[in-house]
Amino acid sequence: MNNISIRSACKDDAVALAKIYAHYVEKTAITFEYTAPDAAEMERRRQEISQKYPYLAAESDGKVVGYAYAHAFYGREAYAWSVESSIYVDVNTRKQGIGRKLYEALEEDLKSMGILNINACIAVPRDEKDPYVTNGSLNFHQHLGYTLVGRFHxxxxxxxxxxxxxxxxxxxxxxxxxxxxxxxxxxxx
Structure with missing residues (x-):
């Protein structure tokens, strides 16, 4: 999948974003939401986040295949230079470089804004044979230069x-x- 373009997500992407995210909500412990939001809720979230932070979509052959965004780390002024990031790639297009391209673009946009720290909260398995989550996200972030700073049990x-x-x-x-x-x-x- 070489023809991946990264752009700002838009209203027309809401159905695709909801579909991508629904897999992670319903089949994994990567997110701790229990009920997958519908397209209208995904659009509401995108609009809210996009007012201040990047919300990006990866597109291939006219189809949205992933998305990433940043949002406020905490609601206090002294945290203004820090964000929390999230990324989701269509389950059928994982391990094709989409996540890397999304995060590289997100990092570029955040740097241009003056953001200094990107934080990622990642669910990890307590048992290596867990059917709902792996260490894949941890490994992905390490590969992109993130360092572990803490674990909450x-x-x-x-x-x-x-x-x-x-x-x-x-x-x-x-x-x-x-x-x-x-x-x-x-x-x-």
């Missing part, structure tokens, strides 16, 4: 089992005195 309950979550971070800018306050997102084409 028994933080999420789904599919009649408890899950740990880990936090990983990637520093993407210089931490100086009087940093430029981050700008709002400038959507891609």
């Amino acid at each position: 028994n933080s999420g309950y789904k599919f009649d089992r408890w899950y740990d979550v880990i936090w990983m971070e990637k520093l993407i800018g210089s931490h100086t005195i009087h940093p430029r306050f981050p700008a709002k997102n400038k959507p891609r084409r």
